[in-house]
Amino acid sequence: MNQLGESLRDRKKRRTRAALERATVRLAAEKGYDHVTVEEIAAEADVSVRTFFNYFVSKDEALIGADPETGPRMAERILAAPDEVTPFQAYRDSVLAEITDELNNARDLWLLRKEVLMQRPDLLVRAFANSAESEQLLANAVGRRAGLPESDLYPRLLVAAGSAAFRCAVTRWALDDSVALGDLVRDALDLFGTGLAHVPPHHHEGGSS
Amino acid sequence: MNQLGESLRDRKKRRTRAALERATVRLAAEKGYDHVTVEEIAAEADVSVRTFFNYFVSKDEALIGADPETGPRMAERILAAPDEVTPFQAYRDSVLAEITDELNNARDLWLLRKEVLMQRPDLLVRAFANSAESEQLLANAVGRRAGLPESDLYPRLLVAAGSAAFRCAVTRWALDDSVALGDLVRDALDLFGTGLAHVPPHHHEGGSS
DNA sequence: GGATCGTTTTGCAGTGACTGCAACTTTGCA
DNA sequence: TGCAAAGTTGCAGTCACTGCAAAACGATCC
Known part of the structure; x- marks a missing residue:
């Protein structure tokens, strides 16, 4: 890894997390929170559903971006x-x-x-x-x-x-x-x-x- | 219905609610909250699963007895x-x-x-x-x-x-x-x-x- | 003691969140 | 380049929860 900045890995993780958070919020605002499935969110963020749950324990948490x-x-x-x-x-x-x-x-x-x-x-x-x-x-x-x-x-x-x-x-x-x-x-x-x-x-x- | 006291119906409802609450708490204390399914709770209270959800919106709520x-x-x-x-x-x-x-x-x-x-x-x-x-x-x-x-x-x-x-x-x-x-x-x-x-x-x- | 009406219970079928597991891919580092 | 660690994915499975329509039940009126 780089000495001071984040490693590539870390940067990617941050980006994925941010993408999931953003996708959740955006879709919820657009279609209403419970008309959005985790499947859609994951698709929008370009990761698998399983990965979504590696980042957030629940859909609720993703909305706030804990x-x-x-x-x-x-x-x-x-x-x-x-x-x-x-x-x-x-x-x-x-x-x-x-x-x-x-x-x-x-x-x-x-x-x-x-x-x-x-x-x-x-x-x-x-x-x-x-x-x-x-x-x-x-x-x-x-x-x-x-x-x-x-x-x-x-x-x-x-x-x-x-x-x-x-x-x-x-x-x-x-x-x-x-x-x-x-x-x-x-x-x-x-x-x-x-x-x-x-x-x-x-x-x-x-x-x- | 009786003029002042509760009707039979109301009494039954109270009893069912109480039974569900009690069953939830008892089973959770005995086996651990997430090793208890709503199915078991309903069975213990002698009602259907569907009825459980007529009384409580969620398993969580039943535990507190909201x-x-x-x-x-x-x-x-x-x-x-x-x-x-x-x-x-x-x-x-x-x-x-x-x-x-x-x-x-x-x-x-x-x-x-x-x-x-x-x-x-x-x-x-x-x-x-x-x-x-x-x-x-x-x-x-x-x-x-x-x-x-x-x-x-x-x-x-x-x-x-x-x-x-x-x-x-x-x-x-x-x-x-x-x-x-x-x-x-x-x-x-x-x-x-x-x-x-x-x-x-x-x-x-x-x-x- | 019914006939009737409103309420509660129930079964059923379906949806979707969430989990464990066992590959598979990617990244970090020597 | 090659190995180890970390991250990703698919899959199968469980279970909470919902809508709906039929059945059971309690209250009421005659």
Whole structure:
């Protein structure tokens, strides 16, 4: 292999993965998610069906383009943050970094995903179905960083909150993209940060308390 | 039908649903979740496979025993709470009420579920895969109560936090049930309430725990 | 105690996601 | 060039899940 850059093999894998992801999203946007079979997707990406499943555990995952490197990368970032940064901040920053990266590299894909999610919001929940392993990884990183025992709820909650923030932000964004997705995710995370009980919604009306 | 109590029909439906739920959990605990087929479950509950799918959209859902009445019931409770109660409190209380009810009525089932989840923690995430509709319902209730516009992130986030709290609490509990599940859920919700950034984890630093 | 109507159950046939396995091809490296 | 490791493919098989139309069942009216 080349000394620093990726090997040919690695480059090919990346390309195949990207092609499958793109094919999934494109076809789903065009014909509706469940009118697309894995067979079609594989054909469009010019690989066999079996290969599709070598890259993604499920059709759902391919739609979101879950990348196995994301978890480890975020964990690393969390552990690498300077000492004076709180675990919350470290996690928050790693999420935001990941998102802005993603949006910079694949904004077009997200626009297509938006089409799909507008019609089938439930797919987003389902897409997280296989993320248990990643969550565990991140929770461990947060826990180590915070010096908390294995059994503590906090790391798990923080990570779950991250997923939730992302999920909600995307759902909201798919409905109306007048606010940038990145900003929505940040807002969501910050609400979790300051506490949902403290939020004094800017509501006039209703409870008139 | 009887004027007030349930009709025979309704009673039978409840019994069938309960039997299917129980069969799923029992068999999964005994033989491992994916060594159990829907066919076996249906047989154990003494109904046809087709009937299984009349009650549950998926095997996953049957494991958790997702009840279609839960969502509406919680929504009602949220809207019925007195005016001086904040949206957060109203939601929090509805979650806790639901949980304690559930634990009082089906503690034995939860002990079996614990067996299953100890071996396959990912199943819990998956079990929420089809909850998009319920989440929407609850979010609407919260939103109405808080007098927020459709597009506001807050209701969605609050509801997602509820799911997350429940998920994390159960996961934690499955690992070590020295704290009651109900208490764990409450703790988790309260952490979301006060804010994840504010948490001063009781850590004494250093990995040497 | 039927006749009737709406609801639930069931069987059946079909689709398609997903898996294990055992060739086969491609890439990395000496 | 040649060998080992990694990736790809086809194939056969399992099983979750769906639509449909017939049958069984419960509620209601006479």
